[in-house]
Amino acid sequence: MNTTVHAVLVILIASACTILTRIAPFLLFGRKKELPGIIKYLGSILPSAIMATLIVYCLRNSISIQPLRGIPEIISILVVILLHIWKRNTLISIAGGTAVYMVLIRFVFV
Structure with a gap:
């Protein structure tokens, strides 16, 4: 072919x-x-399960015995959590956490 x-x-x-x-x-x-009950159940459970899976996937290589390994990720996660508690806006939370992470890995933890 x-x-x-x-x-x-x-x-x-x-x-x-x-x-x-x-x-x-x-x-x-x-x-x-009316949606079936299983669809309603999956609609309420899957978003949290998918987010948890993505977090584990993204952090799978961050755990290490090397000093300072994983600190930018932890700080960025805390920024995302705090921004989301403060503003309740997913876009601001993700953008803020990403910006903090990029600054940390490019300028602070070089």
Whole structure:
């Protein structure tokens, strides 16, 4: 198979899968007035579970016996928590924590 044809097929299949996953909830639950209980349960549990998984994934290499290893991450996490408690704005919390982390790893903990 030609490389160009293969690339186009991959893009088309990936696009179709993306579109299908985006419209599937509307096709499955669009006409019902009440969502099933399991969907409500997953909607309340999954955001926290996904965030916890992302935190563990991001911090998996930060634990070390080297001195000062992981301190920028800990400080940034504290900044995110404090900003979120103070402002209750996810965008400000994430942007502030990211900015603090970048300053720390580029200028403080070089």
